[in-house]
Amino acid sequence: MSEASAPHAADRRELTAAQRNAVAELLRVSPVADELGRRFVRAGHELHLVGGSVRDALLGRLGDDLDFCTDAHPDETLRIIKGWAESIWETGREFGTIGAQRDGLRLEITTFRAESYDQVSRNPVVVYGTSLDEDLKRRDFTINAMAVSLPDHRFTDPHGGLDDLSAKVIRTPSTPGESFGDDPLRMLRAARFAAQLRFAVHPDVHLAMTEMAADLDRITAERIRDEFTKLLCGADPITGLRLLVDTGLADRFLPELTGLKLEIDEHAQHKDVYEHTLTVVENAVSYEEDGCDFILRMAALLHDAGKPATKAVGSDGRVSFHHHEVVGARLTKARMKAMRYPKEVTAKVTALVALHLRFYGYGRGEWTDSAVRRYVADAGDLLPRLHKLTRSDCTTRNRRKAAQLAADYDALEDRIARIAAEEDLARVRPDLDGNAIMELLGVPPGPVVGRAWKHLKEQRLEHGPLDRDAAEAELLRWARAEGLIP
Template sequence: MSEASAPHAADRRELTAAQRNAVAELLRVSPVADELGRRFVRAGHELHLVGGSVRDALLGRLGDDLDFCTDAHPDETLRILKGWAESIWETGREFGTIGAQRDGLRLEITTFRAESYDQVTRNPVVVYGTNLTEDLKRRDFTINAMAVSLPEHRFTDPHGGLDDLSAKVIRTPAAPRESFGDDPLRMLRAARFAAQLRFAVHPDVHAAMSRMAADLDRITAERIRDEFTKLLCGADPITGLRLLVDTGLAERFLPELTGLKLEIDEHAQHKDVYEHTLTVVENAVSYEEDGCDFVLRMAALMHDVGKPATKAVGPDGRVSFHHHEVVGARLTKARMKALRYPKDLTAKVTGLVALHLRFYGYGRGEWTDSAVRRYVADAGDLLPQLHKLTRSDCTTRNRRKAAQLGADYDALEDRIARIAAEEDLARVRPDLDGNAIMELLGVPPGPVVGRAWKHLKEQRLEHGPLDRDAAEAELLRWARAEGILG
């Protein structure tokens, strides 16, 4: 480790506290872990708590998913688990992993690995290893290359993971070029851990990520999607996102983010759109109430991606981005489809991007109750997230302007609440259903009913609820105008 990344005395004091937490965490799971360790020892094998489980124990945040490694092969592991585990699964067997559950803990036991990679795909040629040291060397980062042997609780740290954990630095056990050459997904994992743990990547790791960014093209879209989702849901997504852009990794799977960097932001011209976007993501995180809201964070990240394609400079030199929300929604849909996100998730994020500018102009006093109803109806179930996204999008340093925007949105939310109290805004529907329309017009199911339903919904949005007589009169008026009734 370089002198610059060596832990300071204060870090060592923090680490002592972390180790005390780790003891408490390990004691919490030790009845199960130690019992399993004794079973492996009686069978003539080793068992070690390893990887993220040891890292998280040292950070005082060990969860209920525990990772182990062993010299036992999968068939032997199965024999040891049978009759002891409450349930067993073999979905990872081809990679040497057997899963089990006991006392509310999910356990994954993997045979020592010493695989090599074909340098074309990320798929390893699985080769079982023979010892713990060899297994730890193949792991992605030093902070994940520590082990606690069971049941004796012997600590093994051949690559300085404890020091790196103290220094809050991400470093690879082998040379970064070798590690990332084996598995390019590790570059994205480095950015993900930086976001999750608020750690910095070692300069050597950063340099290798920059040089080898194109190797990420070997990775499937699904694996990239999963790592990126974890990054965006990290405690500090901004650090991870900056790392993706600075190393060129974003250009390989999310070029829209890099494309924002040179665009001028018309709301705050002291910032470019890239910086504005990161601030919006940060603001969105602050509005979350219960854990990561991926839809909100992703919409915040993508809300302005339509600006580069819509940038125009007027005769007066002013920059505009007309209809960038429409273009941005289209780009967002295409990018999320390419990353294999589910259609329902994509639709929600795209919907928020398309609606994020709707509020601007409300403060001019031009909105009727009809406009408010349409705002609510178009947002649908996304309305709470749209509120948060719109507020997050206010990044101006002009305090008076920021205060006015906040007051305007407060007024809009109050107005929505008032109208909602008078009308069922959450379920804006025509005042006559399909059966009533067919009965009144004397028509069978078909396109006419759909057109009539749509017309009545427009009337509902424009004028609010109609009583039965008024709704029927409007339907008959429309039907005569359309030539449906004589």
């Protein structure tokens, strides 16, 4: 840590006292932790609030999930909490963890660990430790290697986690190489904490992440996905994303992000797609109304993923990316599938990427009411997100152009609202349902009904609602043209 980034000693002492008092106060008003501590002490064992719980308490954001460590083995822990806990679960028993619930709090109690890794996968070989210091040393970062003993509230910080928390820096208890060699996922966790807490990684940590990025290949796609999702949903995802690209970690599981760094030369200038993308993500975050909208953020991140593959330079030196939304949607679907995202989430993000350019051209006055209906119908329940993504995509520094784009989209939203007031745009469907089609044409359920339904829906999109007589006349006209009726 440089002198410039380190807090003055007096400031550090003052902050330490204030934060220690905050932890003690939080524990004082939360009797569950002290009750549990007394039960372990009476049984001849230690109990410590530890890890993220201590970190979050110091930051004033302790939630309802509390992490503890103890010298008691799982069987002993079960005996101690039986009859006290309202519910108990043993899903983590293989790793020495017993879960319990009491007074609305979820408690995870883990036996001291001194685990080692096989250097091939992330799976640890669990070896129970014998001391708190040994347990804290094996944790990922110093800010997660602090403990508060119960019930006496003694604070333990052997690796300077409190100083690092004050300086907002992410550092490892052991050397970064040793820590990441044991568990490569910790490199991604460093970027995730940087995004969640708005912290900087220590230069030694940054160097190790860069040199050991390829070790991330040892980690399963599901675990990488979960860490990346938390990163993207952090308070400052841009910091985390830059770390992934700068260290080469993104190349291991999300190469499309690094690929946005297209070469820009004096003969074929275009907007910096990488920087533009980060700005779009930042804009999208500003449009959120109630916590992280992962689907919107992921669509913002990948909306231009198809540009590298579609870049072309014309004879006039102008750069184009024709149909990059189509290519981008295909790449997005493949990448999210590889990262094991659920099909429903993948489908929504892919659809937003495919639709994000649809609005451009509206300002030229070419859109009919039919085009507006199709825009709404194609977006479906993604329309609110599409509005936000399209507005986020406007990153031009030309104030006049930015104002015009904003005005055009205001006009489109007003037009959608006007048409919606006249028609049920949220549920665009044919004016005759399947039963009416079968009755009028005298056909059983089957492909003919589906074709007829599709035709009537096209008419509905093109012309708006038809009354019953007009809808029936149109169906009969279509059926005759298809040779289905004389």
